[in-house]
Amino acid sequence: MLRVFRIAAGKFVDALIVVVALASLVFLALRVLPGDPAALVLGDQATEFERAALRAKLHLDESLVAQYTRFLRGLVTFDLGESVRRPGTSAVLRVWDAALPTAELAGLAVLMGATVGVAAAIAGAGPWLGARHGWVDKMATALAATPLLAFAPVLTYALAARLRIVPLPGDPEAGALGLVFASGLLALPLSAHVARVSRAALDDVARAQFLGVARAKGGSFARVLWLHALPAAAGPIVTVVGAQLGALLGGAVVLERLFERRGLGTLILEAYASRDLPVLEAAVVFSGAFFAFVQQLAAAAHAMVDPRVR
Amino acid sequence: MTRASEKRRRRSVVARVLPLALVISVTTVVALGPRSPTRLVPALSWAPPSLSFPLGCGEAGGDLLALVAHATLRGIALASSVALIGFSIGCPLGAAAGLLRGRVEQIIARACDLVQAFPSFLLALVVLSAVRVPTRAHLAVVFALTAWAPFTRLALAQTRVLRDAAFVEAARALGARSTRIVLRHVIPNLLGVVAVQLGATAAAIVVSEAALSFVGFGTRDGVALGAVLDQGVSAMLRAPHVLLVGAASVFVTSVSLMVAGRAFDK
Numbered sequence: 001m002l003r004v005f006r007i008a009a010g011k012f013v014d015a016l017i018v019v020v021a022l023a024s025l026v027f028l029a030l031r032v033l034p035g036d037p038a039a040l041v042l043g044d045q046a047t048e049f050e051r052a053a054l055r056a057k058l059h060l061d062e063s064l065v066a067q068y069t070r071f072l073r074g075l076v077t078f079d080l081g082e083s084v085r086r087p088g089t090s091a092v093l094r095v096w097d098a099a100l101p102t103a104e105l106a107g108l109a110v111l112m113g114a115t116v117g118v119a120a121a122i123a124g125a126g127p128w129l130g131a132r133h134g135w136v137d138k139m140a141t142a143l144a145a146t147p148l149l150a151f152a153p154v155l156t157y158a159l160a161a162r163l164r165i166v167p168l169p170g171d172p173e174a175g176a177l178g179l180v181f182a183s184g185l186l187a188l189p190l191s192a193h194v195a196r197v198s199r200a201a202l203d204d205v206a207r208a209q210f211l212g213v214a215r216a217k218g219g220s221f222a223r224v225l226w227l228h229a230l231p232a233a234a235g236p237i238v239t240v241v242g243a244q245l246g247a248l249l250g251g252a253v254v255l256e257r258l259f260e261r262r263g264l265g266t267l268i269l270e271a272y273a274s275r276d277l278p279v280l281e282a283a284v285v286f287s288g289a290f291f292a293f294v295q296q297l298a299a300a301a302h303a304m305v306d307p308r309v310r
Numbered sequence: 311m312t313r314a315s316e317k318r319r320r321r322s323v324v325a326r327v328l329p330l331a332l333v334i335s336v337t338t339v340v341a342l343g344p345r346s347p348t349r350l351v352p353a354l355s356w357a358p359p360s361l362s363f364p365l366g367c368g369e370a371g372g373d374l375l376a377l378v379a380h381a382t383l384r385g386i387a388l389a390s391s392v393a394l395i396g397f398s399i400g401c402p403l404g405a406a407a408g409l410l411r412g413r414v415e416q417i418i419a420r421a422c423d424l425v426q427a428f429p430s431f432l433l434a435l436v437v438l439s440a441v442r443v444p445t446r447a448h449l450a451v452v453f454a455l456t457a458w459a460p461f462t463r464l465a466l467a468q469t470r471v472l473r474d475a476a477f478v479e480a481a482r483a484l485g486a487r488s489t490r491i492v493l494r495h496v497i498p499n500l501l502g503v504v505a506v507q508l509g510a511t512a513a514a515i516v517v518s519e520a521a522l523s524f525v526g527f528g529t530r531d532g533v534a535l536g537a538v539l540d541q542g543v544s545a546m547l548r549a550p551h552v553l554l555v556g557a558a559s560v561f562v563t564s565v566s567l568m569v570a571g572r573a574f575d576k
């Protein structure tokens with residue numbers, strides 16, 4: 001119990017360091033880089049008086065240290081100020097509204113990617129494909145090397161514009177099918193990585209003595225796989241999903257833009273285009289924080305099941 | 311010659327030829343091509359490929375061949391410079407950490423873990439929005455912030471093996487200083503492993519740059535692979551060739567860079 005607690009605490013601290021580093025870099029980028037944020041927000045036509053008012057509203061007239069403490073306090077209390085473009089709406093609230101669709105997209109993608117990847121690896125390890133089981137590896141390698149940015153628009157063109165099986169990008173009535181298609185695209189590279197890692201992990205386990213014993217006792221392939229091999233191979237699979245989260249986040253932004261879906265990516269783009277600095281800060285820091293904590297959670301889960309990684 | 315080794319030989323020929331062919335053809339188009347990537351001929355908007363415009367035209371009649379060639383060249387330049395920066399910071403750092411052992415080694419290894427867990431895509435978004443006119447130099451700085459970590463990690467792992475090797479011990483016994491050992495004995499032995507990482511890093515950066523320009527965070531001139539894709543998506547029904555050209559060029563560029571790294575690994 002104490003061990004589990006120690007691992008969890010260690011990973012929590014790691015995630016915290018990543019978040020504080022990201023937040024500080026975001027803070028510095030918007031304040032230390034040359035150029036007056038107030039001028040960026042208001043444009044060149046604004047009068048000096050308007051700019052001074054905005055600077056006061058964004059607390060840009062205080063010292064850097066005072067701004068930083070305010071910023072950190074805002075992070076902890078989820079209060080990073082009001083949206084500049086939509087007065088009266090808090091920045092954090094807008095981020096929260098946008099986070100749900102993105103979470104749906106990414107969550108479904110992780111689920112599909114992990115399922116398909118593990119299934120492909122089992123198909124490659126099992127007796128069904130015979131001499132052709134190398135195909136699984138080759139396909140996974142090819143797919144893992146293909147950037148989402150290259151195949152997502154082409155697949156969308158083929159399936160939405162030519163074959164008309166899925167809704168076109170930007171279709172407001174895309175509904176569940178649109179969500180499933182977008183998550184499917186996002187899941188493809190993930191499933192390739194999961195398949196490669198699980199293939200290697202299952203191969204590793206296959207040479208272990210306990211599998212030989214289980215098989216010698218007369219366990220069927222399914223029983224040996226389910227009860228003995230998969231649990232032993234779970235660690236690397238969890239880790240690779242964690243390691244792919246960064247790509248998943250970037251991919252979600254790309255796909256939201258491609259399909260014109262509402263979400264964190266769209267919010268960040270909108271905040272960028274309209275220079276809504278509080279919303280931009282909040283969106284980046286909170287999605288970064290979520291990302292870091294889930295990633296460390298995956299690492300902690302691996303460390304708890306597998307004593308070798310500690 | 312066995313079939314397997316024949317296959318491997320053929321693959322290594324591809325590995326050398328594909329990236330070279332890409333760079334040479336792209337440079338030729340950039341140097342000798344008759345048209346500028348930003349020149350627009352509105353009459354030719356979304357024109358399909360023809361003899362005088364081999365890849366067709368994009369939004370407002372920009373020549374896609376010129377656009378893709380310039381964008382690819384700039385993307386490769388950005389990616390290889392960031393990969394080289396990461397390499398020249400990461401390798402000595404990792405090698406030094408491995409030789410110094412103890413505290414330093416632990417701290418650097420942990421720093422690598424943390425930096426590799428860093429969402430650099432998000433950071434790039436913020437830095438690009440904080441500057442008035444985003445350029446590739448800004449992108450290079452953002453990517454370089456995290457690009458060194460995988461090199462350090464590889465160099466550290468390799469140095470842990472090398473530091474007890476007989477030739478390193480011999481060099482030390484002959485009185486060589488640490489700098490000399492790192493430069494003359496450790497780093498040359500790292501290069502094979504690290505070259506693969508150079509290719510992988512460069513490929514990842516080309517794709518990130520294209521992704522950033524696709525979502526609208528690119529440089530202002532619109533000469534980027536992602537900008538071509540963006541045009542293609544918006545005119546998916548009218549002019550599908552733009553989308554196919556954009557997707558193919560992202561794919562070919564990233565695979566070439568990845569393959570180029572593998573070519574050095576014997």
